[in-house]
Amino acid sequence: MADSLTITVDTTALFAALDALGESARAAVKGAAKITADAIAREAGARIPRATGKTAEGITVEETHNGDGYVVYVKSPRMPNLPLWLEFGTKYMTARPYLFSSARLEEGPHLMRVADALQAAINAKGLGD
Numbered sequence: 001m002a003d004s005l006t007i008t009v010d011t012t013a014l015f016a017a018l019d020a021l022g023e024s025a026r027a028a029v030k031g032a033a034k035i036t037a038d039a040i041a042r043e044a045g046a047r048i049p050r051a052t053g054k055t056a057e058g059i060t061v062e063e064t065h066n067g068d069g070y071v072v073y074v075k076s077p078r079m080p081n082l083p084l085w086l087e088f089g090t091k092y093m094t095a096r097p098y099l100f101s102s103a104r105l106e107e108g109p110h111l112m113r114v115a116d117a118l119q120a121a122i123n124a125k126g127l128g129d
Contacts, residue, residue, distance in 0.1 A: 017127040021118075028121040030069060032113035036106050037061045037070035043102035044072070048086065055082055059099075074099065 018025060041059045048056045058075040074083035089095030 017122050017125075018118075020125060020127055021121050024121045024125065025118060026068070028117035029114055032110065032117045033069040034061075035113055036110040037072050039109070040072045040099075040102045040106050043105060044074075044099045047098035047102060049096045049098070054078065055086065058083070072099070072103070 021028075038061055041061045045056045045059050048059070050056060055074060055076055058077075059072065060075050061070055061072050063069075064071055076082045083099070085093065086096050087099055088097075
């Protein structure tokens with residue numbers, strides 16, 4: 001059976017625009033990543049099971065070591081494995097996910113933020129239509 005649909009797209013202009021953006025593309029995407037990381041931390045803080053509130057207070061957003069983005073993690077000095085036990089469960093307790101479910105909720109909005117940020121950077125350089 002023959003293919004029922006064929007789409008041909010010329011990506012030359014897109015790749016030229018992305019190449020011309022250089023550092024401004026990185027900065028635009030990093031800004032979107034910060035908004036996403038903060039949103040994940042906020043949502044995770046609302047979802048995390050509470051006994052004392054210390055684990056929720058430990059939800060942290062930090063810049064990555066190479067400076068390209070952000071990471072969201074949970075500091076728990078008194079019980080370092082507690083955030084993992086809550087997220088994934090143990091043989092003695094069922095999982096009560098809070099971090100990865102929060103990240104999944106932000107996946108679509110993050111992709112939109114990245115697309116909008118890149119488009120704004122392209123337009124600022126005068127490379128858009």
